[in-house]
């Protein structure tokens with residue numbers, strides 16, 4: 001479903017953040033991308049949600065080449081994604097409810113439907129009580145939960161979650177993973193980055209480990225390398 005073929009991404013500073021990465025994620029898979037801070041995890045996610053300017057190599061999603069998409073095709077592609085940005089990226093002057101409903105608004109849902117969807121998503125993430133707050137009135141962990149609610153509100157085909165467990169206590173982090181796993185059980189392809197393996201379940205998970213922009217192992221349960 002998602003295929004990176006020999007992808008390179010260098011920043012103007014000269015840093016080679018993504019160094020010849022090839023990765024295939026099948027439809028309905030749940031993949032963890034792990035690695036130390038600065039390893040290149042977010043850069044890979046940015047490439048996938050089209051936030052990274054010039055990169056080399058090919059990225060195919062359902063056979064479509066991201067670089068060859070027109071502007072309107074990219075817009076439709078983004079609508080198929082639920083994204084949790086590393087720094088939450090909530091609109092500062094909109095309530096939690098409005099932030100959560102935003103992807104439904106972009107899809108053209110009427111107000112009643114998008115508020116219903118936002119209420120349900122906030123219920124799932126346990127943030128209902130804070131629905132009328134502004135982002136500045138939330139803790140870091142609550143911001144992550146709002147970002148998660150926004151990411152799941154449209155029941156997306158693909159979720160790209162960049163450090164969704166950061167700033168969360170153990171119980172909240174486990175709950176975030178539970179929600180992402182439930183989305184995955186219902187058919188959503190999920191890619192999660194994390195610099196800590198603390199919360200990754202030990203059983204039957206695919207973990208792609210990045211170091212200095214390269215994949216150094218790709219396997220299940222910390223198993224043997226597939227693509228390194």
Ligand SMILES: Nc1ncnc2c1ncn2[C@@H]1O[C@H](COP(=O)(O)OP(=O)(O)OP(=O)(O)O)[C@@H](O)[C@H]1O
Pocket residue numbers: 011012013015016017035036037038039040041042043044086195
């Ligand atoms: N906009 C940018 N301009 C220049 N260098 C950048 C930029 N963004 C990231 N980098 C560099 O690219 C490398 C990879 O960064 P990236 O954010 O992808 O890593 P990461 O694995 O997500 O790290 P973290 O876990 O700390 O978020 C790092 O050396 C970083 O300093």
